[in-house]
Amino acid sequence: MKSTQYSEKVLDHFRNPRNSGTLEGKNVAMGRVGNPVCGDLMEVYLDVKNDVIKDVKFKTFGCGSAIATASMITELAKGKTIEEAEKITRGDVADELDGLPPVKMHCSNLAADALRDAIKNYRAKQQPLAGEKEKSDAGKKEIIGFVEFLNKGVFNEVEDLSLFKDKRVMVLDKGEQSIETALELTKLTPRVIFVTASKEVAANPELKTQLKQSDVKILYESEILEIKGEGEVEKVLVHDLNEDEEYELFIDALIILQ
Numbered sequence: 001m002k003s004t005q006y007s008e009k010v011l012d013h014f015r016n017p018r019n020s021g022t023l024e025g026k027n028v029a030m031g032r033v034g035n036p037v038c039g040d041l042m043e044v045y046l047d048v049k050n051d052v053i054k055d056v057k058f059k060t061f062g063c064g065s066a067i068a069t070a071s072m073i074t075e076l077a078k079g080k081t082i083e084e085a086e087k088i089t090r091g092d093v094a095d096e097l098d099g100l101p102p103v104k105m106h107c108s109n110l111a112a113d114a115l116r117d118a119i120k121n122y123r124a125k126q127q128p129l130a131g132e133k134e135k136s137d138a139g140k141k142e143i144i145g146f147v148e149f150l151n152k153g154v155f156n157e158v159e160d161l162s163l164f165k166d167k168r169v170m171v172l173d174k175g176e177q178s179i180e181t182a183l184e185l186t187k188l189t190p191r192v193i194f195v196t197a198s199k200e201v202a203a204n205p206e207l208k209t210q211l212k213q214s215d216v217k218i219l220y221e222s223e224i225l226e227i228k229g230e231g232e233v234e235k236v237l238v239h240d241l242n243e244d245e246e247y248e249l250f251i252d253a254l255i256i257l258q
């Protein structure tokens with residue numbers, strides 16, 4: 001093939017590109033690369049389920065070679081596992097297209113590079129970010145002083161809420177039951193603090209609304225590190241996960257339901 005000659009297959013894929021467009025959804029990963037020579041862009045979208053590419057689309061502002069190779073690579077990648085798709089090379093694409101003119105090397109590499117970038121982004125989405133993991137692990141850590149102050153201001157069950165009348169009570173997020181307890185406490189004391197490691201409280205919509213409209217003060221993205229006091233609970237050391245700051249709060253009681 002001459003350096004400027006296109007095969008029939010290349011011309012066909014250029015004139016009738018397969019899988020052109022974009023994809024959306026939580027299972028979609030996108031890869032984007034630029035052509036360093038001409039500045040054109042190529043985007044590849046993968047819809048992946050159980051590591052299998054269910055659908056794939058491309059969008060490019062590139063030339064005929066870029067369009068034809070992208071069209072072919074999407075055909076090759078569809079239905080393959082991520083691992084298989086990662087092995088598709090420019091050579092495979094060129095073979096399937098009955099050869100590519102070497103003059104447009106950069107253009108015909110774009111699709112394979114964008115596919116690889118999309119696979120990289122898909123993999124990154126599978127691994128929760130280290131920071132996010134740390135946050136989701138927060139609250140599961142052992143709190144210093146928990147055993148020492150158990151039943152001395154720290155409670156892992158509550159039968160008689162009247163004990164907390166007019167007290168400063170902190171409730172640790174342990175699901176809906178802990179939210180209900182915090183709401184009940186507002187009938188007895190105006191000083192109820194609810195601590196959760198999450199950005200939002202996980203509960204049914206009705207309970208969430210009740211909590212928002214209540215006098216409960218909510219400390220989002222926070223964890224309790226340590227309980228302190230002389231014989232009885234006096235204060236807790238709180239870690240603000242968002243700001244990564246620690247501060248002390250004076251309380252009379254801490255409820256950590258089991």
Ligand code: FES
Nearest residue numbers: 038040062063107
């Ligand atoms: Fe820009 Fe081919 S000339 S992608």
